[in-house]
Amino acid sequence: MFMKTLVSMVALSGITILMARFAFTLPEIEGRIDTTVLPKAMNGPLADALIELEAVHKGRTGIAQLQNGADAFAARILLTDVAISSIDAQYYIWRADLTGTLLLDALVRAADRGVRVRLLLDDNGTTGLDNEIAALVAHPNVEVRLYNPFNLRTFKMLSYAFDFFRLNRRMHNKSFTVDGRATILGGRNVGDEYFGTGSTPLFVDLDVLAVGAIVSTVAADFDRYWAAPSVHPAGSIVGLHKDTDPISKRLAGFKNDLQMCEYRSILDHSKIVAALAAGELNLEWTTAILVSDDPIKGQGAVPREELLATRLTEAVGEIQTRFDGVSAYFVPGAAGVKAFATLAARGVKVQILTNSMEATDVLLVHAGYAKRRKTMLESGVSLFELHSQAASGAPADHLGAFRSPKASLHAKTFAVDGKRIFIGSFNFDPRSTALNTEMGLMINSEQMAQKLHKAFDEGMVGLTWRVEQRNGRLVWIDSYTGSMSVSEPGQSALRNIILTIVGWLPVEWLL
Template sequence: MQTFADIWPAAAATIQFAAMLGAAGHAMLTKSDVRAAAGWVGFILLVPFLGWLIYLLFGVNRIQRRARELRGIRRGAALPRPQASGPPAERGEQRRELENLARLGQKLLPERFEAGNTVDVLENGDETYPAMIAAIDAAERSLALSTYIFNNDKAGHLVLDALSRATARGVRVRVLIDGVGSWYSRPSIIPELHKRGINYARFLHSFMPWQMPYLNMRNHQKILVADGRHGFTGGMNIAEGNLVRENPGKPIIDYHFRVEGPVVAQLMRTFAHEWTFTTGEILDGPDWFPKIESLTSDDAHIISRALPGGPDQGINPIRWTLLGALTEAREAIRIVTPYFLPDTTLATVLSLAAMRGVQVDIVLPKTNNLPFVDWAATPQLAWLIDAGCRVWKTTGPFEHTKLMTVDGIWSMVGSANWDGRSLRLNFELNLECYGSAFADRLNRIIDSKIAGANAVTYDEIANRALPVKLRDAAIRLASPYL
């Protein structure tokens, strides 16, 4: 009679063989990058027992599947979809090649391009928070606020007090805070919202670690819409570090944008979608979605649309729009971002643009609040510089600014960074804009940053000490998840 000691080696070998074949087959069927598939298959086959286990833990992309499952389970009733429209009509200041970008964009996302908008640039929290609070205080029917970070500090209480006043006068207030971002300050602002009776919710929040994806699928969008008509968006959180004129301990340079015109309805629609997903409540009717006509003032020259992106989408419209803009560029590409870890495709298209004569400027902060992101980015900067891109590091406080212009006509602003977390793992919102006057305004900001920045040279990167090079190369291996 066989004992367990007799059969366990054969059983272990059978389990190992089955698990190895299953993991290798999964890698071959699901990895779109041939090199990634080949690498994982080799690792699984050549590392007994541990190979397939490590693949199951770290190699299986569960983000998109989990995001879709969550959306399907918790979305509730479907929200009305916008009608598709063609690309913006060609105007005097718009080049025909960029109409191709608009056609691409329309295929990526059905949100229509809206004419007759204004987008005002607000510098730091010193201009942004007073403008937001004025809009909150003027609201008569509804307020929708979505933010990643809402700190329990001076800036947070300025906004909190305004929301409290709006709630007291009967305005329908909805506040959506990311489940991770709500804990960036100690104590959290959440008890204060609760105490004041402000209607709030936390996006994908749970105290149970197995129910809360701490690093992935975060709601990174920044939206404020008052009465369904007056909008704000960009990359700025609610934190006193943004009140630069008051000399905070850790100042943050950033820009936000006040939006007027029909595109505000798209900001509201994005908020309503996430609010319904989180709470089950459907926001509808004229309080949230009044009819907004195109503005006719002299400065209402921007054709725009909102670009929401997230891991539940098969094709991320923000990333693909960036690729389209880089491809269509003929004269200049200008990028300002705090975190620059483009994937191989984005980096390749940037390099190709520079090599065919487009002037590519990439402006990054010299002092990053996440040093390891800067370490991971450095090796890739050398390759981009070698291809002809110009890289600049700003001096002074940390730059959280996110701006992009192409050929002085097309612009993109919003919450997304140039990294895998924004373009693959988180829910983001950018604003795509056509209009030379607005692009000129952003380019003047970029010019001022470059004027006070230091150029990064290829030799500077190549001459780093060997331990530093090894550190940066090791951290770069984790760049898809930073």
């Protein structure tokens, strides 16, 4: 009787899913015209600042790190404000908060000046923005497209119930290219938490501003995604806009917000674009490689040799002496553990920084990391876990963004042999490897690589715990006080139960 009931329930569920799939289909992509990147601007502030500079450094790329959230925010707004021909922006998450609204407003101002704006968003990260997207679509100088859009607009997450395997594949890329002259890419999405202001917990993150040779490569990669089969014109998904100027209305709602004052101060005091225009920005001119997934990954399996992870391994080359990695969501899996263990066995110094249980914003991902932690340590890999806030009394020059009341790591970067550094969207986890599309720059830079190595060498004082195994037990050693704890920071009875259960389940491929 039980089996008969179970079979009936499974059959009913299957029929329901099939009916939902037929009832809530996506519109066909018909008559889509795939615009392409415009030529580099030959006049305007960016062209005036960069044409001669690029001629001096012909064939090379100028890189400036944007480690500070305020600079990262200001760079996007101020570049938008000086654009004269084109803006191509690609993001996994675009929040309907103050940061997201300010940047949307800046894009509209640019479009009003005649700048062509193309905005490519992963639909998983557009919650609450359908009206604003529809208004953008209605602008003659703006095109918006959505990657793997959801079937439902209200209660969109219910779409996973009947279209899980398509919707489980997301576009995790982040890039922002202006006038074909400058681009920003790295780990930051668009949202208050990524730029270090407001009441939300801070995501400690990393971007780079790049000019020169790499910009045309990033622009061409944007075109590849813009024309991908998984990308739909937003108008056919969100419909016609029903509100007069929803972006201005949303922005007006922040008028008396203290955070608005903070952002205006950031913009008033930022010198990043002015320094670029004056030739005074501290750019390192070097060579860099863009490593990016094929957008076809959004439709299903991609040959292993075509995955970003494989091409990134090739771009890194043979690792000789050390590998220092920062990964917000570190789920190495059996293959990753083996790869890092092989490096350690060859005498390579391998160190990883990830979120602690108390700092992570995704407990399930931490479960995927925790189940591999002991094996990693036994293989010779050193592990550091981030405090959710800086230790009281820690040296001020170590704090940086951690002056925030609470912080969570979001950066994705690693340095190799003091010579090369990767900065991008790729996490060391199965999702980045096999499900989501990713991108990033592999940069030949002793300066940036050594800077990351130095942070690990100094133990990131006041910011981390070093995880070790003693007498068969894990211990957490505070990098500032040296005190040792046998209890995992941030643990609770409920969290421990969740970690144990998730560790048993065959879900690592989803994390």
